[in-house]
Amino acid sequence: MNARLAHGDSDTGLTAAAVLRRAEAARVYEVAQNTALEPASLLSERLATTVLLKREDQQPVFSFKLRGAYNRMAQLDEAQRAHGVIAASAGNHAQGVALAASRLGIHATIVMPVTAPQVKVDAVRRFGGRYTEVVLAGDSYSDAQAEAMRLRDALGATFVHPFDDLDVIAGQATIALELLAQHPGPLHAVFVPIGGGGLIAGVAAVIKARRPDIRVVGVQASDADSMARALDAGERVLLDEVGLFADGTAVKQVGTLTFSLCQQYVDEVLRVDTDAICAAIRDIYHDTRSIPEPSGALALAGLKQYVAAHGPCDGALVAVVSGANMNFDRLRFVAERAEVGEQREAVFAVTIPEQRGSFRRFCHALGQHSITEFNYRIGDAQAAHIFVGVQTAQRGEREALADAFRANGFGVLDLTDDELAKLHLRHMIGGRSPLARDERLYRFDFPERPGALARFLDRMHPDWNISLFHYRNHGADYGRILVGMQVPPSEHALLRDFLSTLGYPHIDESDNPAYRLLLRA
Structure with a gap:
């Protein structure tokens, strides 16, 4: 997908020059840091290409999100400040809004899904102090956003969008101003993670306004690729489901403003899988001794994929390390998969x-x-x-x-x-049983909340027996479950009905060759 690099008006009137002016006037440095652009020496040697890391994990909230949130809130007039602000977020944006509220003395109501990691909920309360109220509502970001819209109307508060707002985009765009000043020499490409698109929209616009010769490459998780699909289709698309490993970029639909800017100024978008993200987390750790969250390592995973496809580059490559709000429980999963990813x-x-x-x-x-x-x-x-x-x-x-x-x-x-083998079967060798007649095997994504398993069991046909069950908590928002159910062939239609009404994402693994070889009687 080639970007249209001309700086003329798009259908929304957005231009690179306009974003650049806003970025140059942004008030981010009242609270945010001018973060380091560090060489990744070990990785550079391995790839035979100069690799630089833009360390947004060094921000006070350990994420770039503070830039956009603060810049948006700093533009509010006195009447708007008096009514406060409201935001919806699963984590990083919430922390940025909370710290901005505390510094500006503005009351903030922040709606987070009940599935948000406790470490992020606690951080929001800590950063916001007496100026922030946390409301837990719904199981997903979409549910939290719906509740935030209801509260906005009731409170008369200003909604601080996590990405689709020009002041937010301009705040994130200051990252590009910094890295261009930090490295005025040859730059081949800048790699940027994409969720809703606020970060890459701002970075791409500023780079194309200042240095149009530099490529801007977006990177998304392959199971949360809403921007890549939108650019392919020429219009915004709404994904039915998104993967939650890289939860900071798990967005079902990108913004109107961000999509328009990306259409104009982003050169391409790469998709990377979970194993590649885990390998990139390890690479960043080896070079910096810091541990980014999965979304924070997306850009480097894309950079490595780019070099594998194109070979060493003459100019330097920059990867934006966007955040480090890592759930500790995920580390065992990352360590397990990093070797395969590399x-x-x-x-x-x-x-x-x-x-x-x-x-x-x-x-x-x-x-x-x-x-x-x-x-x-x-x-x-x-x-x-x-x-x-x-x-x-x-x-x-x-x-x-x-x-x-x-x-x-x-x-x-x-x-x-083979996902089934790497997630489950490696822990279940020797589980073949002659008693497991008529067994059907399914992988499920269960929400990590009380009652999820009970709901599954309550809806299952009482005559069906569970012959296999495997679960391992990887610290994600969804638990990955392997279930074997003994269902006679005459009742397979009932099984299909059960699965369709259950509402949990699932994959039939009954014909998986690894399962048939290692577990099936």
Whole structure:
């Protein structure tokens, strides 16, 4: 998707020059920091390209959101200040509004979903002090926003939008003013995470006004790609569902203003998966000893994908590290998936004969590779099924390993890209049961709130038996559940009806090859 780089009017009258003027006049430095533009030395050496990190995780609220929130609230007149402000947010925008309210002496009502992490709710109350009231409502940002709109009308308060507001966009755009001043030399591209689009809209407009030769590349999680889809379609689209791992950018529909600016000034948008985000979190930690949140590492994940596709670049590459409000419980998931995201771990199911010497031949096939995981339980007199994780040093090694296994006469199934295997089956080896007749296997996303499982069980047919259940809390807003249900073939239509009315996102894994090999009787 190529941007239209001319600085003429769009259909909304927005121009890069207009955003630049607002950014130059923004009042962000009454509260925000001019953050560092730091070299990522280790990653630069690995990629053979100069990589710079714009450290927005160093802001007082550990996120860039403070810039836009404060700039918007600083523009309010006395009458508006007297009536206060209202905002809806799952975390980072809420913290920015809260701190701005405290500094400006404006009362703020902030609506957050009941599923918001407690660490973020506590931070909002701490930053806002006596000027901030937190209201918990609904299970999602959309529910919180609906409640905020109701309260706005009742209170006569000013709504501070998290992204679709020119003063908010101009506040975020000051990041571009800083990085251009910090690095006046050759810059090939700037990579920016995208949620609703406020950050990239401001950054792109300022860069194209000042240095139109620099590419502006947006990055989204592949399961929350509302801007990428909108640019492809030529109009804003509304996603039915969004993934919640990168919760700071999990937006179902981008803004009207942000979409228009991105149409004009963004050169392309890349999509990255969860494993790539985890690998980028680790890269930032190795170079800075700080831990960004998933959305904070999006830009670097996109930068790495860009270099993999295009090779080393002559000019420097900048990634905006947008925030560090990481839920501690997510760290175990990040550590588990970072190796796969960097393609430093390959995961296989290998079938070897259940006879003497087989393990020796299996280990010989591994060569000098280190084993990162090994799961096996005897369950067949003729064949042994092994789940194995193998450390790899470069791309392409997993194919060579699979060929080595086959050359030894072993059956091999590459599970490196199999979500079912990486999330669940690796912890359940040996779970095959002859009692699990008529088993149907499903992956579900359950909301992390009381009563979610009870709702599932209450609606399930009383004659169906749960034959498998696996859950692991990764600190996300949705829990990932694996459920096996024994349902006779004659009742599969009832099963489809049950799933459609339940309302939980789900995937039928009954024919998954890893499940059939390792668990199914």
